[in-house]
Amino acid sequence: MGLILVLTGRDDLTADAVVEELMRRGGEVVRFDTADFPTKSRLVASLTEDGWAGTLTGSRSFRLESVKSVWWRRPNEFVTPDDWPGPARALAVSEARSGLLGVLGSLPVRWINHPAQDSAANYKPRQLAVAARVGLETPRTIITSDPERARRFAGDGEVIYKGLGGGVLGPGGQRQFLPVSLVRADEMDDGVTGTAHLFQENVEKAYEVRLTVIGSRMFPVAIHAGSEAARLDWRTDYRSLTYSRVDMPSAVEKGVRRLMDELGLFFGALDFVVTPDGRWKFLEINPNGQWHWLAVKADVPLVEAMADALEGETA
Incomplete structure (x- = not known):
């Protein structure tokens, strides 16, 4: 069956929900925080004809070659001993990042998302340029x-x-x-x-849309602002927001698929403004954006969709 590796911190309600769903299905899941390396865990990796093989040992031990998918959720920074000199700690963190992420990142498995692609896609100028090129309307x-x-x-x-x-x-x-x-x-x-x-x-808004993309599946949710602050930036006043599912125009869906392909992303949280005359204008994509609150507030099966993806059931 293979092991699902979830890379995130300890306080992550989104990961909690997905891990619980995977375990309910009988999946083998290991949750690992990179903050535990190298002080609380050990890596042993040997190069073979098929790539890296060996073990990563922490609160649980697993073999690298047993991994079938990795969720790059929200892991913390690497941690080194407090009593080391500053330059030594900086070097150790750099080496830890290159060593551990280099080994894990080379595994021929499904990544949601690969950290290299995640990092590159975070640049807003690149997002906007690609969005315009693939036919999405931008401000x-x-x-x-x-x-x-x-x-x-x-x-x-x-x-x-x-x-x-x-x-x-x-x-x-x-x-x-x-x-x-x-x-x-x-x-x-x-x-x-x-x-x-x-x-x-300053685009005139009827409402905004948070579109969560997990592989080939798309979950658009309309966000309706109930205050002046939220109309400008809905993140500033969550209590005033209401949500509803919404249909997405086929041209927008086509553009989003091309955007995801060009950015090399499996997962993305995209923000759109919908104008009073129904035009969808792309604002940005967060390759590791939050989404669990939408699953709860708008009754969208995002937890199940992420679990499906990690189990390899969706493209």
Whole structure:
């Protein structure tokens, strides 16, 4: 049958639900957090004609060649002994990442998603370029560090400003997302020269859609905002949101399939704006986005679909 490897941290309700479903079906599942390597686990891998063979030992031990699928969910950073000098810890983490992920990443199994593809797909400029190329409609967009060019882009109205990366670091070192904001030309000063900025047209919304893609299966859910804050960025006010299943236009579905293929992704959480006249405009794709709350709120069988994929039942 083969073993399913789930790479994630200990506090992950999404992984909890899928692991529970897999175990209910009688599957063999090992949950492993990369934070346990190298201090709490051991890797022994030997190169053979078929690739790497050996064992990874932690709270459970398993043979590498027994793995049939890997879910790259939300593993933590590698951890080394606190009493090591800083440079030694940095080197050890780098070597741990290259060694463990290099071995696991070379296994000829289904990855959801492979960490190399996941990382590459996280770049918003690449996402938008591929989306436009495969025929998805995108908002008018500029990325610039030139304040005058940014002001010309904004013109006399308001434009969307959003972060290009994964957010900002809070006071305690925790990562916090950067909310979407509206800005006008007269608010853009020379501070724009300090880094790259992404500005987009402010698209009129009827509602937004979070589309969860798991292999060949697509689960679009409409997100209806119940407050001004949520209408700008629904992540800022979950309590005001309501959800409903929605049909996806065939042209959008075709574009999404091409997008997933070009980005090399098996899984993706995509965000769209749907305009009052029914046009779907692609905003972004998170190759490791959250989705479990949609399974609960909109009664969508996402847990079952992920379990199917890890068992190899879907393409």
